[in-house]
Amino acid sequence: GEDVEQSLFLSVREGDSSVINCTYTDSSSTYLYWYKQEPGAGLQLLTYIFSNMDMKQDQRLTVLLNKKDKHLSLRIADTQTGDSAIYFCAVNTGTASKLTFGTGTRLQVTL
Amino acid sequence: DTEVTQTPKHLVMGMTNKKSLKCEQHMGHRAMYWYKQKAKKPPELMFVYSYEKLSINESVPSRFSPECPNSSLLNLHLHALQPEDSALYLCASSQGTHNEQFFGPGTRLTVL
Numbered sequence: 001g002e003d004v005e006q007s008l009f010l011s012v013r014e015g016d017s018s019v020i021n022c023t024y025t026d027s028s029s030t031y032l033y034w035y036k037q038e039p040g041a042g043l044q045l046l047t048y049i050f051s052n053m054d055m056k057q058d059q060r061l062t063v064l065l066n067k068k069d070k071h072l073s074l075r076i077a078d079t080q081t082g083d084s085a086i087y088f089c090a091v092n093t094g095t096a097s098k099l100t101f102g103t104g105t106r107l108q109v110t111l
Numbered sequence: 112d113t114e115v116t117q118t119p120k121h122l123v124m125g126m127t128n129k130k131s132l133k134c135e136q137h138m139g140h141r142a143m144y145w146y147k148q149k150a151k152k153p154p155e156l157m158f159v160y161s162y163e164k165l166s167i168n169e170s171v172p173s174r175f176s177p178e179c180p181n182s183s184l185l186n187l188h189l190h191a192l193q194p195e196d197s198a199l200y201l202c203a204s205s206q207g208t209h210n211e212q213f214f215g216p217g218t219r220l221t222v223l
Contacts, residue, residue, distance in 0.1 A: 031210060042115075042201055042214040043154065088153055092210060097142060097167060099212065101153035 002026040004091055004102040011108040018079045020105045022072040022089035029091040032065065033099070034074045037086045046074070046087075076107075084109045114138075115215035117202050123221045126192060132218045134185040134202030143185040144212065145177060146201040154201055160185060192222045 003025045012018045024032075030051045035043040049056045049063045049072070056063045062075040072089055089102040115136045124130050134143065142161045146154035159167035160179040174196075176188040185202055199219055203212040 033211065035214075040219070042117075042216040043203075045211050045213060048211055097144075097159045097161065097205075097210070098156060104151075104153055 002029070002091060002100040004089060004100050006087075006089060006102040006105045008103070009106050009108070011110060012079050013110050014079060014081060016079055018074075018076040018083070018107055018109075020074045020076075020087050020089075020107065022074075022102050024070050024072065024089075024091050024100075024102075026091065027067070027070060031092045032063075032072050033090040034061075034063065035088045035090060035101075037088065037104075039085075043088065079107075079109050081109045081111070083107060115202055115204055115213055117200075117215035117218050119218060120216070121219045121221075123223065124189065124192065125223050126194075128192075129188070129190045131189065132187040132200055132202075132220075134187075134215055135183055136204040136213070136215075137183055138204060138206065138213070139182075140204035140206035140213075141182060142205045142210075143179065144203040144205075145175075145185070145187050146203065146214075148199040148201055148217070150198075158187075189220075192220075194222050196220065197222045 005023050033048040034046045037043050047058050060077045064073045086104045086106050088104045090099040118133045145157040148154045156169050157171045158177045163179045174191050178186040199217045201217045202215045205212045
């Protein structure tokens with residue numbers, strides 16, 4: 001089955017850029033997503049990218065996709081304390097209905 | 112309305128109880144999902160309903176019984192649960208061609 005990996009923890013200072021990385025194994029994945037989860041809450045869809053794209057920008061968020069290396073990243077510009085949360089990448093696998101989530105990266109933003 | 116709502120927010124139940132979790136969306140989405148999330152872990156898919164029919168069951172134990180009464184509602188009936196079933200239960204819905212899934216806030220379930 002699909003394996004989706006992320007680093008566990010990232011700490012950045014307020015105002016800096018954050019880059020959260022994700023690697024996956026299934027090269028047939030067509031849509032890749034980034035979700036944010038704050039403590040005790042559900043998952044908030046941040047953005048997604050289609051596999052025929054290399055990059056997508058949405059305000060402070062930039063998604064980069066390297067299909068050859070099966071590597072996805074999320075860059076958050078001007079990181080704020082409100083960005084502190086767990087970030088999950090997710091890729092569709094098999095049928096379009098099934099998402100496989102990465103292990104999650106806890107982002108800590110310090111003053 | 113771009114929201115998925117879930118009730119209750121918290122639920123504590125004994126191993127002999129029967130309870131239900133409810134999920135509702137009014138975005139006209141035709142697919143709805145149940146996920147289970149343990150602490151510090153990613154969500155794990157349990158069930159998928161597409162056009163009110165069960166399309167995916169990820170080998171979930173029969174003590175969890177899903178129901179989709181109509182296109183806006185999704186229930187999860189719970190019976191004879193075990194303490195290891197304690198988790199955050201998330202509902203999601205999707206429709207678009209990009210299949211982005213929108214999640215509810217979850218129900219925190221504790222089984223004593």
